Amino acid sequence: MDLKLDHHSEDRLTIVEVEGEIDVYTAPRLRELLIDLVNKGNFHLLVNMEKVDFLDSTGLGVLVGGLKRVRAHDGSLELVCTQERILKIFRITGLTKVFGIYASVEEAKEAHGRDK
Amino acid sequence: MATVELTFSALPAHVRTARLVATAIARRTGVEESLLDEVRLAVGEACSRAVEAHRLHCPGEPIRIELRDDLGRFEVTVTDSAPSDELEQERELLRFDDPLGQLPDTLMTGFGIAVIVGLADDVQVYPSQKGMRIRMSWPAATNGLSPV
Numbered sequence: 001m002d003l004k005l006d007h008h009s010e011d012r013l014t015i016v017e018v019e020g021e022i023d024v025y026t027a028p029r030l031r032e033l034l035i036d037l038v039n040k041g042n043f044h045l046l047v048n049m050e051k052v053d054f055l056d057s058t059g060l061g062v063l064v065g066g067l068k069r070v071r072a073h074d075g076s077l078e079l080v081c082t083q084e085r086i087l088k089i090f091r092i093t094g095l096t097k098v099f100g101i102y103a104s105v106e107e108a109k110e111a112h113g114r115d116k
Numbered sequence: 117m118a119t120v121e122l123t124f125s126a127l128p129a130h131v132r133t134a135r136l137v138a139t140a141i142a143r144r145t146g147v148e149e150s151l152l153d154e155v156r157l158a159v160g161e162a163c164s165r166a167v168e169a170h171r172l173h174c175p176g177e178p179i180r181i182e183l184r185d186d187l188g189r190f191e192v193t194v195t196d197s198a199p200s201d202e203l204e205q206e207r208e209l210l211r212f213d214d215p216l217g218q219l220p221d222t223l224m225t226g227f228g229i230a231v232i233v234g235l236a237d238d239v240q241v242y243p244s245q246k247g248m249r250i251r252m253s254w255p256a257a258t259n260g261l262s263p264v
Contacts, residue, residue, distance in 0.1 A: 023135075024164040025128035054135075056160050057227035085153045092234035093227050 002026065005033050013112055014042040015105060019051035022059030030059070034066035034077075043075025046108050055086050060093060067099065078112070080105050118145075118185045123178040126170030134181055135160040138192060141183045145190045146257020154235040155190070155254060161228045161235075162194035162250045169198035169248070189238075190256040193249060200248035 003026035004019040014037055022030060037045060045066065049055070067077040078100035081087055090096045102108035120141055124130040138159040139152055147155060159181070166179045177197040184191040233239050236252035 021132065023128070023160060024131050024167060054156070054160075056157060056164060057231050058164055060227050085157075088234075089157070089231060092231055 003029055005029060007033070007037065009042070010109065013044050013046055013109060016045055016047045017051070018047060018049055021054040022052060022062070023054060023056045024058045027056075027058040027062045031062045031065060034062065035069065038066070038069045038073070038075075043070050043073040044112065045070060045075070045077045046105065046112070047077065047079050048105055049079055049081040049086060050083070052081075052083070052086055055089055057089075057093070060089065060095060063099070064095070076100070076112075078102065078108055080108055120183045122181045122183075124181075125178055126167045126175055128164075128167055131160055131163045131167055134163045138181070138183055142190050142254070142256070145185045147190045147254050151237075151254050155192070158232045158235040158252055159192055159194070161231045162192075162252070165228045165250075166194055166196035166198070166248070169196055169200065173198035185256060186253075188256055189253045191251065191253040193251045195247060195249045197247040199245045200243035 002020050003022060004017075006017040008015055008017075016033065016037070018030065020026070034045065047063065047066075063077065063079070070077050080102050081090075082103050087096075087101070090099065090101065100108070100111070102111065120137070122134060122137055124134060135156050139156045142152055142155045143149075163179065163181065170177055170179060174197050179197075180195045182191075182193045182195075184193075229241065232250065232252060237255060238253045240251045242249040242251070
């Protein structure tokens with residue numbers, strides 16, 4: 001399955017919807033979107049990965065790159081993910097300590113609201 | 117021993133094909149369904165790493181993947197032709213406690229190998245000036261190819 005990307009803003013939060021496979025072939029498109037969003041002043045990103053079928057280290061690299069970019073503007077990049085096969089990759093690489101990972105968009109929005 | 121061999125050009129689009137072939141052969145070899153996601157990801161990581169290395173050093177050379185049913189093990193070997201000493205040095209420098217302080221290429225190379233080691237039941241990495249060979253295996257049905 002190819003990669004589908006969409007995004008919309010709610011208050012100060014930009015929600016990025018990702019569907020399909022994030023790998024060495026498709027990850028550049030996600031990287032371009034994240035860079036574009038940051039360049040346009042969106043510094044608080046929430047990446048919804050509930051419809052991601054596959055994520056590899058290239059995808060992890062893109063997410064870490066996005067996090068570095070938003071942090072340079074005192075922003076945030078957090079994730080929504082409950083799929084065990086995706087979470088396992090974050091655990092193996094220790095990235096569960098780096099990213100805020102939520103069970104739902106609503107939960108992430110509530111946490112983001114509390115942090116304002 | 118049944119063997120399937122696949123060679124492909126160092127193009128990112130082919131990594132997905134390699135993943136699909138490996139998963140199909142693993143299933144047919146009798147690897148448990150619960151392990152197939154790990155096979156898919158580990159083979160994808162090894163092929164992605166090889167593609168990136170070839171694009172830097174030898175874009176015209178193909179990457180080879182061998183899938184073997186060997187005495188109750190499903191064994192995958194990914195072989196590339198890019199000198200890997202440099203990548204090895206980068207891997208040694210990688211600090212997983214500080215991923216934000218890493219260069220992107222170093223980060224991805226290190227993550228790729230770390231993910232393979234974390235997923236495969238048995239992994240051997242053989243770096244050399246002539247290329248890197250990553251061999252990984254998982255338990256499979258002891259009677260070899262299962263009927264599909």
